[in-house]
Amino acid sequence: MGNTTQSYRDTWAEVNLDYLYDNTVSICKHLPDNTNVFAAVKANAYGHGDIQTASTVLEAGAHGLVVAFLDEAIALRKSGIIAPILVLGSTRARDAGVAAEHHISLAVYQIEWLKEAIPMIAPNDSLRVHIKCDTGMGRIGLKESAEVREMEKILLASNQLFFEGIFTHFATADQHDSNYYQTQLNTFKSLLSSLKTRPTYIHAANSAAALFHNDAIFNTVRIGIALYGLSPSEEMKPLFPFQRKEVLSLHTKITHIKQICTGESVGYGAGYTATSDEWIATVPIGYADGWIRKLQGQEVLAEGERVPIVGRICMDQTMVKLPRHMPLGTEITLIGAQGTQFISIDEIAEKLETINYEVTCLITPRVPRVYVRENGVGKSVSMSRKE
Known part of the structure; x- marks a missing residue:
């Protein structure tokens, strides 16, 4: 462990x-x-x-x-x-x-x-x-x-x-x-x-x-x-006696990108159909990681922009609609900051109609945790995975 x-x-x-x-x-x-x-x-x-x-x-x-x-x-x-x-x-x-x-x-x-x-x-x-x-x-x-x-x-x-x-x-x-x-x-x-x-x-x-x-x-x-x-409840957020800093963020990278044509569909059940020619990226995260199917339609961040999840979230992969072609390996932020944009854990909780506690607890052990800390000179990074 x-x-x-x-x-x-x-x-x-x-x-x-x-x-x-x-x-x-x-x-x-x-x-x-x-x-x-x-x-x-x-x-x-x-x-x-x-x-x-x-x-x-x-x-x-x-x-x-x-x-x-x-x-x-x-x-x-x-x-x-x-x-x-x-x-x-x-x-x-x-x-x-x-x-x-x-x-x-x-x-x-x-x-x-x-x-x-x-x-x-x-x-x-x-x-x-x-x-x-x-x-x-x-x-x-x-x-x-x-x-x-x-x-x-x-x-x-x-x-x-x-x-x-x-x-x-x-x-x-x-x-x-x-x-x-x-x-x-x-x-x-x-x-x-x-x-x-x-x-x-x-x-x-x-x-x-x-x-x-x-x-x-x-x-x-x-x-x-x-x-x-994180705040214990929405009611308590405005009353917090100090500036809160969200400790956890969640990231992945583009593993495949393709352009689909008007009328083509994406995902199980053909649940999303393109209304124009569109760029679709695939990222290696899914409901087995705690990124559950109810998050279909949730926005994520790519190159500092909000972009939507399209199609049903799979066990191990998720598809995202991009405004343009982006290179393989482009970082996608599901929770956290990119540029001036920020997706909070509370935003994910609201989409899931649950509480922020559940969002972080849902992230499964197969997602490695990367620990970042300033060491006075620069960032030190370590990684662990619960076995």
């Missing part, structure tokens, strides 16, 4: 680590002093590359990392990362010992799970846990103060468990209407008040809550989408 490798295909996602670093620094500056920032690098860092992203955000001031599953956390440990890592999702009780061995913290939300997990932990190890509270998200977590107190009692009584944190997750922090958010926050504060002790980390705020709601920060926040220069 994350090994440097050669690519033999002219399609790549470029990840600007300078932008990632700057976004992280801006977030840390915006927060109160001594706030612990845990950076969300789950799902291969939202498609950006987990190891490279993790290393950069930690360098920029993040305190720790959060992931979805134990496998993701172990991959980071094996890459040499020693910062705190919390698994937010479910972990099997029988794997508690593996987490303890790798010094990985786990979210816990079932009394039965704790009882099953304790025998799996080596006598000389201790598993760090964060109690997950469900205050209104409706996924996983404890809902009642009595459950929280009982879990705390078990944690404090066991030598093989360490009560490291407690947290919840907001469902509507990225919306102007704060009623539901406030209800969740009050519920979490009530659950906190039932504790006899205070763990090291108390966290509720995601990107939206951390940037737009000062009352939810406690001593720790979890930042995800904002790291990557």
Whole structure:
């Protein structure tokens, strides 16, 4: 995972680590002093590359990392990362010992799970846990103060468990209407008040809550989408407290170009028919790369101009209508900037009728990530592909 490798295909996602670093620094500056920032690098860092992203955000001031599953956390440990890592999702009780061995913290939300997990932990190890509270998200977590107190009692009584944190997750922090958010926050504060002790980390705020709601920060926040220069929602865009820099762009190159005549068709189902003599370019990216068929008609950039995708997007190739002949190897930008033109991730999300999170996560592992960073003299470039 994350090994440097050669690519033999002219399609790549470029990840600007300078932008990632700057976004992280801006977030840390915006927060109160001594706030612990845990950076969300789950799902291969939202498609950006987990190891490279993790290393950069930690360098920029993040305190720790959060992931979805134990496998993701172990991959980071094996890459040499020693910062705190919390698994937010479910972990099997029988794997508690593996987490303890790798010094990985786990979210816990079932009394039965704790009882099953304790025998799996080596006598000389201790598993760090964060109690997950469900205050209104409706996924996983404890809902009642009595459950929280009982879990705390078990944690404090066991030598093989360490009560490291407690947290919840907001469902509507990225919306102007704060009623539901406030209800969740009050519920979490009530659950906190039932504790006899205070763990090291108390966290509720995601990107939206951390940037737009000062009352939810406690001593720790979890930042995800904002790291990557994206807004948690359209509503929050105008309120962003710093200049966002989109970290990821997506590129390919022309592999074939031809002129078709009026009446000729392009693609599966003959879904596009030329109304005049037209130049059609083929580029090596398709729905198996996450550039899905619903993007038919979306504009991309060629020589600094917006040009449309025509015909149905294929598994591995896409056709583009050009205003003139362009040489083989001409770079086509699907997300990002060319000249004065810019295609944002949000534009793609709008076309797909989804959210920006999904766009970056959709870019599949067979698209190599190229990492670009200024080294004081010029750009340094490295490449990795998730294996």
